[in-house]
Amino acid sequence: MTPAGFEHKRILVVDDFENFRTTITRMLQEFGAHTVDAAVNGKDAVSRCRASQYDLVLCDYNLGPGKSGQQVLEQLRHDKLLTNSALFVLISAESSKSIVMAAYDYEPDAYLTKPITAKNLQQRLERLFRQCFEMRDIYKAMDADNINGAIACCRDVIGRESRARPLAQKLLGRLLLRSEQFDAAEKVYRQVLQGRELDWAQVGLAAAKKGQGDWVSAQQWAEQALNNNRMFMPAYDLLSEIQGARDDSMAQQQTIAQAVEISPMSLTRQQKLGQLAYDNHDAALATQAFKSSVKLGEHSCYDRQDVHLQFVRSCAELARTDPDAAKPYARDVSRTLADFEQRFGNKNNERVSVRSTACMYYAATGETDTAAKLLEQLMEQSETVDVDLPVKLDWIVAAESLGKQQLHDQLVKDVLTSYEGNEKALEAIDRVLENPASEKNRKRVAQVNKQGIACYEKADYTGAVECFTRAAKEFPKHIGIELNLLQALIGSLTQGGGNSHQLEQANSVAKRLAVSVSSEHPQAARLLQLNAKLTQAAQQFQGKEN
Missing domain, CATH: 1.25.40 (Serine Threonine Protein Phosphatase 5, Tetratricopeptide repeat)
Structure with missing residues (x-):
């Protein structure tokens, strides 16, 4: 058998159209393949992969009702129904950016666009088979969960200057990260970057720095990868993880929102965006992201019941804050x-x-x-x-x-x-x-109050308003923060030359507090005083406007 031979390969062709299945099967047989099975939809494909081990799966993206080709790949990877040496080639008549980006998230070995010619198919598959042949010892060790053996085999392929060297380098870096050998992984990625600025190597170096606990360098390398390639989705994912570890949830939300804008059909990112927005009290964004998650989750192995419930919860929160939007x-x-x-x-x-x-x-x-x-x-x-x-x-x-x-x-x-x-x-x-019970959030409230009050005492009303506005969004039920925000807004309107937006914001805060603070509330007297000052401030501001 030659490295690129088809003779002993077990192949599965997945398409809902019989003519296409027949055409591709005939091509493969002409290439020398003896064992070619066919599946008519996603469910059939997964079932066949549970029953048999295939060397190659050729799967159409659009499979009619049920799972898409991307979801078949998700399921096979999730359930570990493909060996490391098995090839999965996704085929589609569509070449829209959203479909291609979503498909690449789960790393098919190739993405082919219809129409497919026999010559192009044969050349592409033979190239993939040759690569697998050169990587065979690595894949065999990985299938046996022998990580150290796979690392040694990767180094051997790299040392032979094989045509599979770039793939072996990429895989070596991943294996070293997986086994928490972060210094060794950094060395591999730096060697790659000496030759070329490759986005995957920059992200790998960021991951190594993250593993070493060097968060600043990790973030810098992830951002560098995005500067080189705004479409490289793993960079967004890692940058988001780093921002989360650094307790910057707003930046984390912004990063995932950017990724979702580029690749809106990514279910797991939509789910993550929904949860981040929900945690950050951004009900409008959370609702939209969870709605997309519910839709994309149909037929996906990554569909989760908590995501459906979170969609409803987000809608409820949106209804409380903006009924028309809900x-x-x-x-x-x-x-x-x-x-x-x-x-x-x-x-x-x-x-x-x-x-x-x-x-x-x-x-x-x-x-x-x-x-x-x-x-x-x-x-x-x-x-x-x-x-x-x-x-x-x-x-x-x-x-x-x-x-x-x-x-x-x-x-x-x-x-x-x-x-x-x-x-x-x-x-x-x-x-x-109303008041946080967790140590983390109690400290956070004390910190933002201290920052805002310091600005207010220095007559930096703009800074105080900005600080308390952020804090009120972070802790929307905290009466003390809302009162401090109202006081800062009044200060800006009366002494800092405020604007109509601040007057509108102050009225909105006062309206919320009127609902939250009963006459028996400990802060009722303070609210009464601030409402009187707000009335004076409004009259003063409107007098200037006129």
Whole structure:
């Protein structure tokens, strides 16, 4: 058998059109292939790969109803149904940027555009087979999970100046990172970069620096890769990880948003963007990202029930802050809730989860009778059902929206008691609290208050407004921060020459506080004083305008 021979290769052709399957099968047989199987759709393809081990899968992108070719590749990689030496070639009649970018995320060995000629197909496959032949010892070691053996084989291929040398270098870097040999990985990537500025090597070096704990250098190298190639998606992913590790969630959100703009069909990035935006209280972006995630998740092995629930939660939050913006999503929410059990099962926990999220959504959108009835039923079940923290938070939000203060306070007390000392859980609970319970967020509130107050005391009202505005978005239920923001806005309007936007913002803050601060609230007197000053400031500002 020659390295590029077809004789002993097991090949699977996947396409929903019989004529195309027949044409490609005939071509492969003319090339010398003896074993060529066919699958008519994505489900059939995955099933065949579970039953047999193939050396080559030729799969069309558009497979009709069910999984796409990209989702077939996702599933095969996820379930480890392809050996390291197996080839997956994606074929498509379309060449749109979004499809190509989404496909490349899961690294097919080649992407071919129809129409396909026998000559081009044979040349492309023979080139891939030759590369696999030169890499065979590496792949054999990887299939046996012998990482050190694979590393040694990579070094051997690199030392022979083989045509597979660039691939072996790339794989060596990945294996060294995987085995946490970060210094050795850095050396490999720097050697590559001495010859050429390759984006994958720059990202690899960033990953090595990240592993060494050098966050500044890691971020610089990831950004350098993006400067060289704005379309290199792994650079966005790594930069986002680095920003997350450096506790810069807003920058992390911006990075993933840029990646999603380039590659909108990436399910996992849409999911990540939705969660980042939700955590950052950007309800509009979270809703849109989670909506895309729900749509893209159909037939994907990366579809998750928590993403569907987060879509509904985001819509509920958007409805509370901007009802008009939330209205266009009502039909999508109804469909998501209706389809939930069919997609994820109808066990008791799943039913409780979806009903709890629905209850919170109905309460936020004014369907109070439906929400109240659901909440009552859920409370009756609460003693017999073991639910997770997100569901309990849904109950708290629903109770607050329905004005059931006693139930709300009891539920808050229960979760704080249940998760006492669990810092990660407390950070999630902070979302429904006026004052944070987690150490991290208490320190953060103290820090931003200190920064904002320092600006205010120096009569830097613009700086104080900017600081408290950011803090109010980060902690939207924190009364103290909202009051400080209102005071800073009034200071700017009366002494700093404010503008109409600041007057509008001040009125908006005062309106929110009127709802949140009852007459019995400890901060009620301060709010009363600030409202009086705001009235004077508004009159003074309007007098200047006239």
